[in-house]
Amino acid sequence: MSRALLDEHRIVEVRTLSVRCRYPRRISRNSKLLNHGDGPTTQVRVLRTDKGASGWGISWAKPEETPDLVGRAVGSLFDPDQGVVAPEAMPLDFPLHDLSGVILGQSVHQMLGGKGPRDVPCYDGAIYMDDVEPEENPVGLGVVLDNCRHDYDLGYRAFKLKIGRGFKWMPPEEGLQRDIDLTRAVRDLFPGCDTLVDANDGYTCDGFLRYLDGVADCNLFWIEEPFQENRDDLRRLREFLTRRSPRTLVVDGEARIGQGQPGGPYGGFAPEHIDLLLGLAREKLLDALIMDIASVGFTNWRRLMPAVTAAGVRAAPHTWGEPLKTLYTAQLASGLGNTVTVEGIPARALDHDWNAYALKEGLLRMPDAPGFGVKLLA
Template sequence: MTLDRHFVHRVEHSTIQSRYPRTVGRNARLGSHGNGGVDDVVILHTDTGKTGWGLAAGPVPEEVVGRSVGELIDPATGVTEPGLRGLDFALHDLAGQILDLPVHALLGGRGSTTIPIYDGAIYFADLDDAGGVDAVLAHCAADDAAGYRAFKLKIGRGNRWMDRAAGDARDIEVTRAVRAAYPKHRILVDANDGYDCDGFIEYLEAVADCDLYWVEEPFLDDADDLARLKKHLQGSQTLIAEGESNPDLEPLLEIAANGDIDVLLMDVVSFGLTSWREVMPRIACQASPHAWGLPLKTLYAAQLAAGLGNVPTVEGVPGTTDGVDTSAYRWADGNLTVPDRPGFGLTLA
């Protein structure tokens, strides 16, 4: 049965509650990230009894009622109109439900269905706990026990929260302490644009033996600075990851084409599945959609990775989502396996 034979009968609005296993603290730019939050979801019901749901990725148009699903989404490319981007995830889920296909198959099935996941929740615990660096190590230990085998460390304490020199020294201390405690884990670092190029290169020189997997958003996007950083990393396996913060896409694609960005990070939800489907054939590097904020976004990014390929790892958001059955996603030893269930394989209670 084609999508054209199913018509949207009702648009339902709801919310989901995400919960982190602990309070997530500060990064280089922002204060405490709290314990979770409430986010909007949209549920689409058809006249044939099919249902699809997902995070609202923008304004949700009500005028889709009465239109066929085939008018709203092309399984080969995504939503058919810019005004439908708020329904990106709900429509992909609905199309999968109707066609009896997982989203990763709709996206092309070009990647592995088992994807390495890194822990994105290692923030500035040392600044909020008298234990200092040991507080960061305690969070790493908790997430290691939960199955993570890669940590992304927030750095850039000297941008806002500490004296510049003292903050940079603490970044170095934390990086070296985590590497010493976890010699076999991948370590990534994310400065949230909290350095300048000179300062970041000094940081890299101080942790040169820590075998960083990637460096993320080290400073405000600048083609010359990124070229300089890439030259400094010559001979190293460390990747440069960019594009999360207010991405100006065309300049980023040009910098990546020059070889000075290795991984593009546009957010899985705010950038969207349809946009990722459009841009992935154009990029001259790898991709790993930003997923921080909601555990659900990690599952979306994993579906994207399995569908579009060219994604070496996905950001993990430790935590749970009330009222959502995620049990079809299998988690073991740092890897997430996406299900072959229709749509995203997620059920709302």
């Protein structure tokens, strides 16, 4: 029925544009990279049909990798129950979800079944290592706490702290102590908020367990990429957490190991790597998998979620640093459920308007608007 409705629309135009966002402050360092910039300029594609419907979304593919879909019926490319069904149309995964939602008068979270909450937990993913800058005279921890306060006022109630200062930016012992001091300070200053930590694989297992020893009473909400995922070290981590901080989640899968083939089942992720992660999940060494929403792809994530559920864990797809990816992930979470929380990216949108989404007390309210519910102002 709904696919028949999509068949009544033929694509008459595919337009490429870019949209911009600006973060509230320059985003500095994680354990490995120096600078995360002021906000992205993102390539998007806008689809228009002969009946006057249009939809748009992120589409990273180069022009030569983007199929000419003009003349094709939307129903030959997209099935609301699955997502993109014509492999050649995969580079337009997000725009086709938006367009189909517009044609069907349905939000993406409704299209996916509305199995998750309407108010999706959303944490602040923008707490980086401003304390170690400028290098000649570092300002210290106060600035990081100010950033938390700023983002608290935007509505965030959970902060993800970048840790691993001793990997590159500080002598190892000082860096370890700074990570511990920051974690404890955030816990003390924001007692009602969750604290998440992300080392971007910047610790060894031994080093990370020493960090954890210093914060085991902080009831960390989650630990992300403490070290490169491997069975032996994750077993040691689990053993520690079971004794000292049993509610803390371990999440991994952001970093790609190997490359997926174009058109493969997990987009840019290698199937062997996804198999490794699902295996670690089945062994209860990981609690959530966080492969990027756009690197995997929206349709592929829809396909992957049942396997994640079957492995006994939840999802929390990575979104940094594109705020549109936060909104896409929130729609996935609200539609499919089984998602812990969504990585939020404080920013203001230029050229587009996401005001239909509202962040309040740490929850991102899903709009009823069709598709992804983000307006293009261009």
